[in-house]
Amino acid sequence: MRTRIVATLGPSSTDSTIMRAMAENGVRIFRLNFSHSTAEKFIPVVQMIRQIEDEMGVPLTVLGDLCGPKIRIGEVQGSPLTIEKTCLVELALTGEMPRGDACAFITVDVPEVLKGLSEGMPVTLSDGMLQFDVEEVLEPDRRFLLRAHNSGLLTSHKGIAFPGKSHPLPALTDKDRVDLHEGLEIGIDAFAISFVQSRKDIEDIKEEIARHGLWVPVVAKIERQNAVENIESILELADAVMVARGDLGLECPLSEVPVIQKKIIRACRHAQKGCIVATQMLLSMVNNPVPTRAEATDVANAVLDGADCMMLSEETAVGQHPVEATAFIRDIAKNAEAYFLERVQGPYAPRKEKNLVKYMAYSACLLAETADSSALVAHSTSGATARLLSSRRPAHPIYALTTSKPVQRYLNFFWGVRPRLADTSLESHLERAQSWVSKSPLFTSGENVIITSGQPSAGQSRIHTNTIKVFYK
DSSP states (O other): OEEEEEEEEEETTTTTHHHHHHHHHTTTEEEEEETTTOOHHHHHHHHHHHHHHHHSSSSEEEEEEEOOOOOBBBTTTTTSSSEEEOOOOEEEEETTOOTTSSEEEEEEEGGGGTTTTOTOOOOTTTTTEEEEEEEEEEEETTEEEEESSOOOOEEEOEEEOOOOOOOOSSSSOOOHHHHHHHHHHOOEEEEEEEOOOOOHHHHHHHHHHHHHTOOOEEEEEEOOOHOOOOOHHHHHHHEEEEEEEHHHHSOOOGGHHHHHHHHHHHHHHHHEEEEEEESSSSSGGGGGGSOOOHHHHHHHHHHTTTSEEEEEEEHHOSOOOOHHHHHHHHHHHHHHHHHHHHHOSSOOOOOOSHHHHHHHHHHHHHHHHHHOOOEEEEOOOOHHHHHHHHTTTTSSSSEEEESSHOOOOOGGTTTTTOOOOOOTTTHHHHHHHHHHHHHHHTOOTTTTEEEOOOOOOTTTTOOOOOEEEEEEE
């Protein structure tokens, strides 16, 4: 299977037997949600993942998902309240008292989110289940009347969103900074940053990681309209992207989310950055042993669109069938991949541009087809060559040899890539690759593989792929 599976751990799956079964079903990335726990409580989970990694002999990636600035309303008097369609709800800053006779009074304690809110702007509550427009500005930046578009139940401390409105809030909160550094201390391999709006948010978290003296990949969660509009600049710095369809479906019109998903996936492939599709992939499996037909089709369509990873959230964190959910997503992906490769009929050609390493990756994929090769083998110190090969979407498996464990675990985010550690006792990158193929039981005598490597030379200012070789075992 070429598509990668991300499984969220929680009460239903934080067990070594279940986690190993999920890894055997193809899970290579385990997500830890900092919205519900702390780094200290994740220590035994990380230790279990490392034990499973050693026992199975495959790299497993631990992804820490930071909370970000999730805005919630305060205590609602009389909660739960039934909100009727067309009724008025008063919204104000925490500390204000209600005025007038609105059917409910709600508060927020983050003044920045109310700045610039004006008549006609949309507001949603309870993950979009309650939808409003600003009916009247009672006091600029402090107090508003909202008109309900639909009926529903309002309870205290629910999330509130302002679709399409830019907030001057950084994606990285004080809590996130603590979780980030504590997470790095316990060995988390990658971090997802929530509610990204611009490239600046990625710069902030990368600077924070650098302060720790480490490098780990950063996954930008795309769940705001601003992030969709800034996707190209975000991709310049982010190491991977998550199409977080939950909050994205609140920020953008729900009818537009499928097309937004396709555009982001395509942009990620062109930028050679991993793309995760997340939220409600197999949601019915929280309670049911099999997914719906619509869910199976949704997963398959994401694979056909070219996504690198599928992410399970509630399905594996709190669902009744975590192992079965990973098995279903694996089988759906396998079937979709077969049709995908049949449809594309060969690796994607690069855009018309002077990009030597991209064209060498493409050439390697073409050679693998022509020579009936068993695989592509890339010596990839930073992972860049493996990412380039993956972006061409070849039919052949891609074995990426690297000397870095962080890079090895980073490469789990990429379609078709099977990362391995290189033998550093050999100096030549090409020799390392040839030695690995010669010793590997994956290949039989007489089979050939296409090797790409980037052995530095005197006239080469920086290391990049400069060699392609057809190697026969």
